[in-house]
Amino acid sequence: MHTEEKEFSPQQSLDLIRSMISHTRGAVVNNSFYFLLWGWLVFGCSVGQYLLKTYTAYPFHYMVWWLMPVGGLISAVYGSRQSKKTRVRSFVGDAISYLWIAIALAFIVLLLVNIMREKGWQVAFTYYILMYAIGTFVTGKLIEFKPLVIGGLINFVLAVVSVKFAYDEQLLIGAVAILVSYIIPGYLLRSKARRQNQTHG
Amino acid sequence: MFTELDPILHSQLRLAVMSLLISVKEAEFTFIKEKTNATAGNLSVQVQKLREAGYIEVTKQFKDNYPQTTCKVTPKGVEAFENYVRALQQYLQVGGNGK
Numbered sequence: 001m002h003t004e005e006k007e008f009s010p011q012q013s014l015d016l017i018r019s020m021i022s023h024t025r026g027a028v029v030n031n032s033f034y035f036l037l038w039g040w041l042v043f044g045c046s047v048g049q050y051l052l053k054t055y056t057a058y059p060f061h062y063m064v065w066w067l068m069p070v071g072g073l074i075s076a077v078y079g080s081r082q083s084k085k086t087r088v089r090s091f092v093g094d095a096i097s098y099l100w101i102a103i104a105l106a107f108i109v110l111l112l113v114n115i116m117r118e119k120g121w122q123v124a125f126t127y128y129i130l131m132y133a134i135g136t137f138v139t140g141k142l143i144e145f146k147p148l149v150i151g152g153l154i155n156f157v158l159a160v161v162s163v164k165f166a167y168d169e170q171l172l173i174g175a176v177a178i179l180v181s182y183i184i185p186g187y188l189l190r191s192k193a194r195r196q197n198q199t200h201g
Numbered sequence: 202m203f204t205e206l207d208p209i210l211h212s213q214l215r216l217a218v219m220s221l222l223i224s225v226k227e228a229e230f231t232f233i234k235e236k237t238n239a240t241a242g243n244l245s246v247q248v249q250k251l252r253e254a255g256y257i258e259v260t261k262q263f264k265d266n267y268p269q270t271t272c273k274v275t276p277k278g279v280e281a282f283e284n285y286v287r288a289l290q291q292y293l294q295v296g297g298n299g300k
Contacts, residue, residue: 008213010206010292016213017286020220023236024228084265087232090225 024090030193031096031139032186033078039182041071046175053168072104092142103135125170129159129177136181147188151181204288207281209254214239214247219282222257222274230270248272256281 008016045064052061110127114120137152139145155177162173210216217237222228234244248270251257256278260271274282 008211010289013206013211013216013289014286014293016216017220020217020236021224024221024224087229088225089227094226 024088030189032190032193034075034100035182035186035189037074037078038071039178039186041067042178043175043183046171046178050168050171050175053171096139096142099138100135103131106131122167123163125167125174126159126162129155129162129174132177132181133159136185140185145185145189145192147185148181151185155181204284204291206288206292207285209250209256210281210285212247214243215251216285218244218247218251218272219256219274219278222272223279223282227271227273230272233272251278254281 045067048064049061052058052064107128110124110131114124133152133155135152136148136155140148140150140152158173158177162170165173210219214237217239218233221233221236230244230248233239233248234241237244239247248257248259252259255275258273258275260273262269262271
């Protein structure tokens with residue numbers, strides 16, 4: 001940027017505005033870390049509980065879900081480190097953060113409902129999948145990233161399908177749901193962000 | 202007939218700063234410096250002028266023991282920017298019709 005007093009035409013003004021706005025618009029919101037962390041955690045817990053419940057006599061198969069608070073802790077530490085590095089806050093970034101905070105709270109509410117209501121856990125996955133659907137669909141639309149949108153839409157369908165199945169099968173449907181809405185889009189988002197970082201140096 | 206171009210905004214560096222801030226919630230001084238390729242001294246002066254005009258809000262705080270300056274566009278700044286772009290469009294339309 002040269003001295004401030006230099007004369008410049010309306011066209012140059014417009015070009016400057018366009019070029020500056022493209023600096024902020026182009027940045028991919030790279031929250032793939034969370035999608036991959038939670039994706040693999042939930043996938044592992046769902047499949048793990050299914051295997052323990054179906055193929056072993058281990059009575060405390062549900063203990064695998066104690067990995068969820070660990071995920072919460074890792075997310076919190078990672079999130080606070082990232083916020084120290086962040087030099088620009090966008091409206092979209094904030095909207096996504098608030099959306100996921102609301103979804104995290106909704107998961108805690110669902111957990112309490114499942115504990116308080118007898119056999120509530122039997123339909124738990126229907127609502128969990130619905131939460132994944134809302135989170136990934138809205139995030140995908142906000143950052144204009146199709147794999148997340150598609151994953152979200154598939155999860156809306158899976159939420160309905162899951163009602164027809166017993167809890168054991170719901171575990172597997174949950175694993176598929178998280179695979180298509182978190183894990184696959186998570187890897188695609190990560191590689192897109194890496195490509196963009198390489199381009200922009 | 203022409204709306205006069207706002208002299209506060211009709212300056213390369215100040216316009217660059219406003220264009221960056223218009224599409225984000227807030228940005229750090231270092232981010233603006235990097236994107237505009239300006240020197241810290243010149244940028245400080247221009248940021249100060251925008252702040253005095255009431256177009257941006259500047260917050261200074263300490264983050265992990267380092268001073269941090271954050272800039273954010275104000276509603277007055279958004280209005281000024283919109284008026285500036287509208288005035289630019291007038292100039293460009295007339296230029297285009299005259300061809």
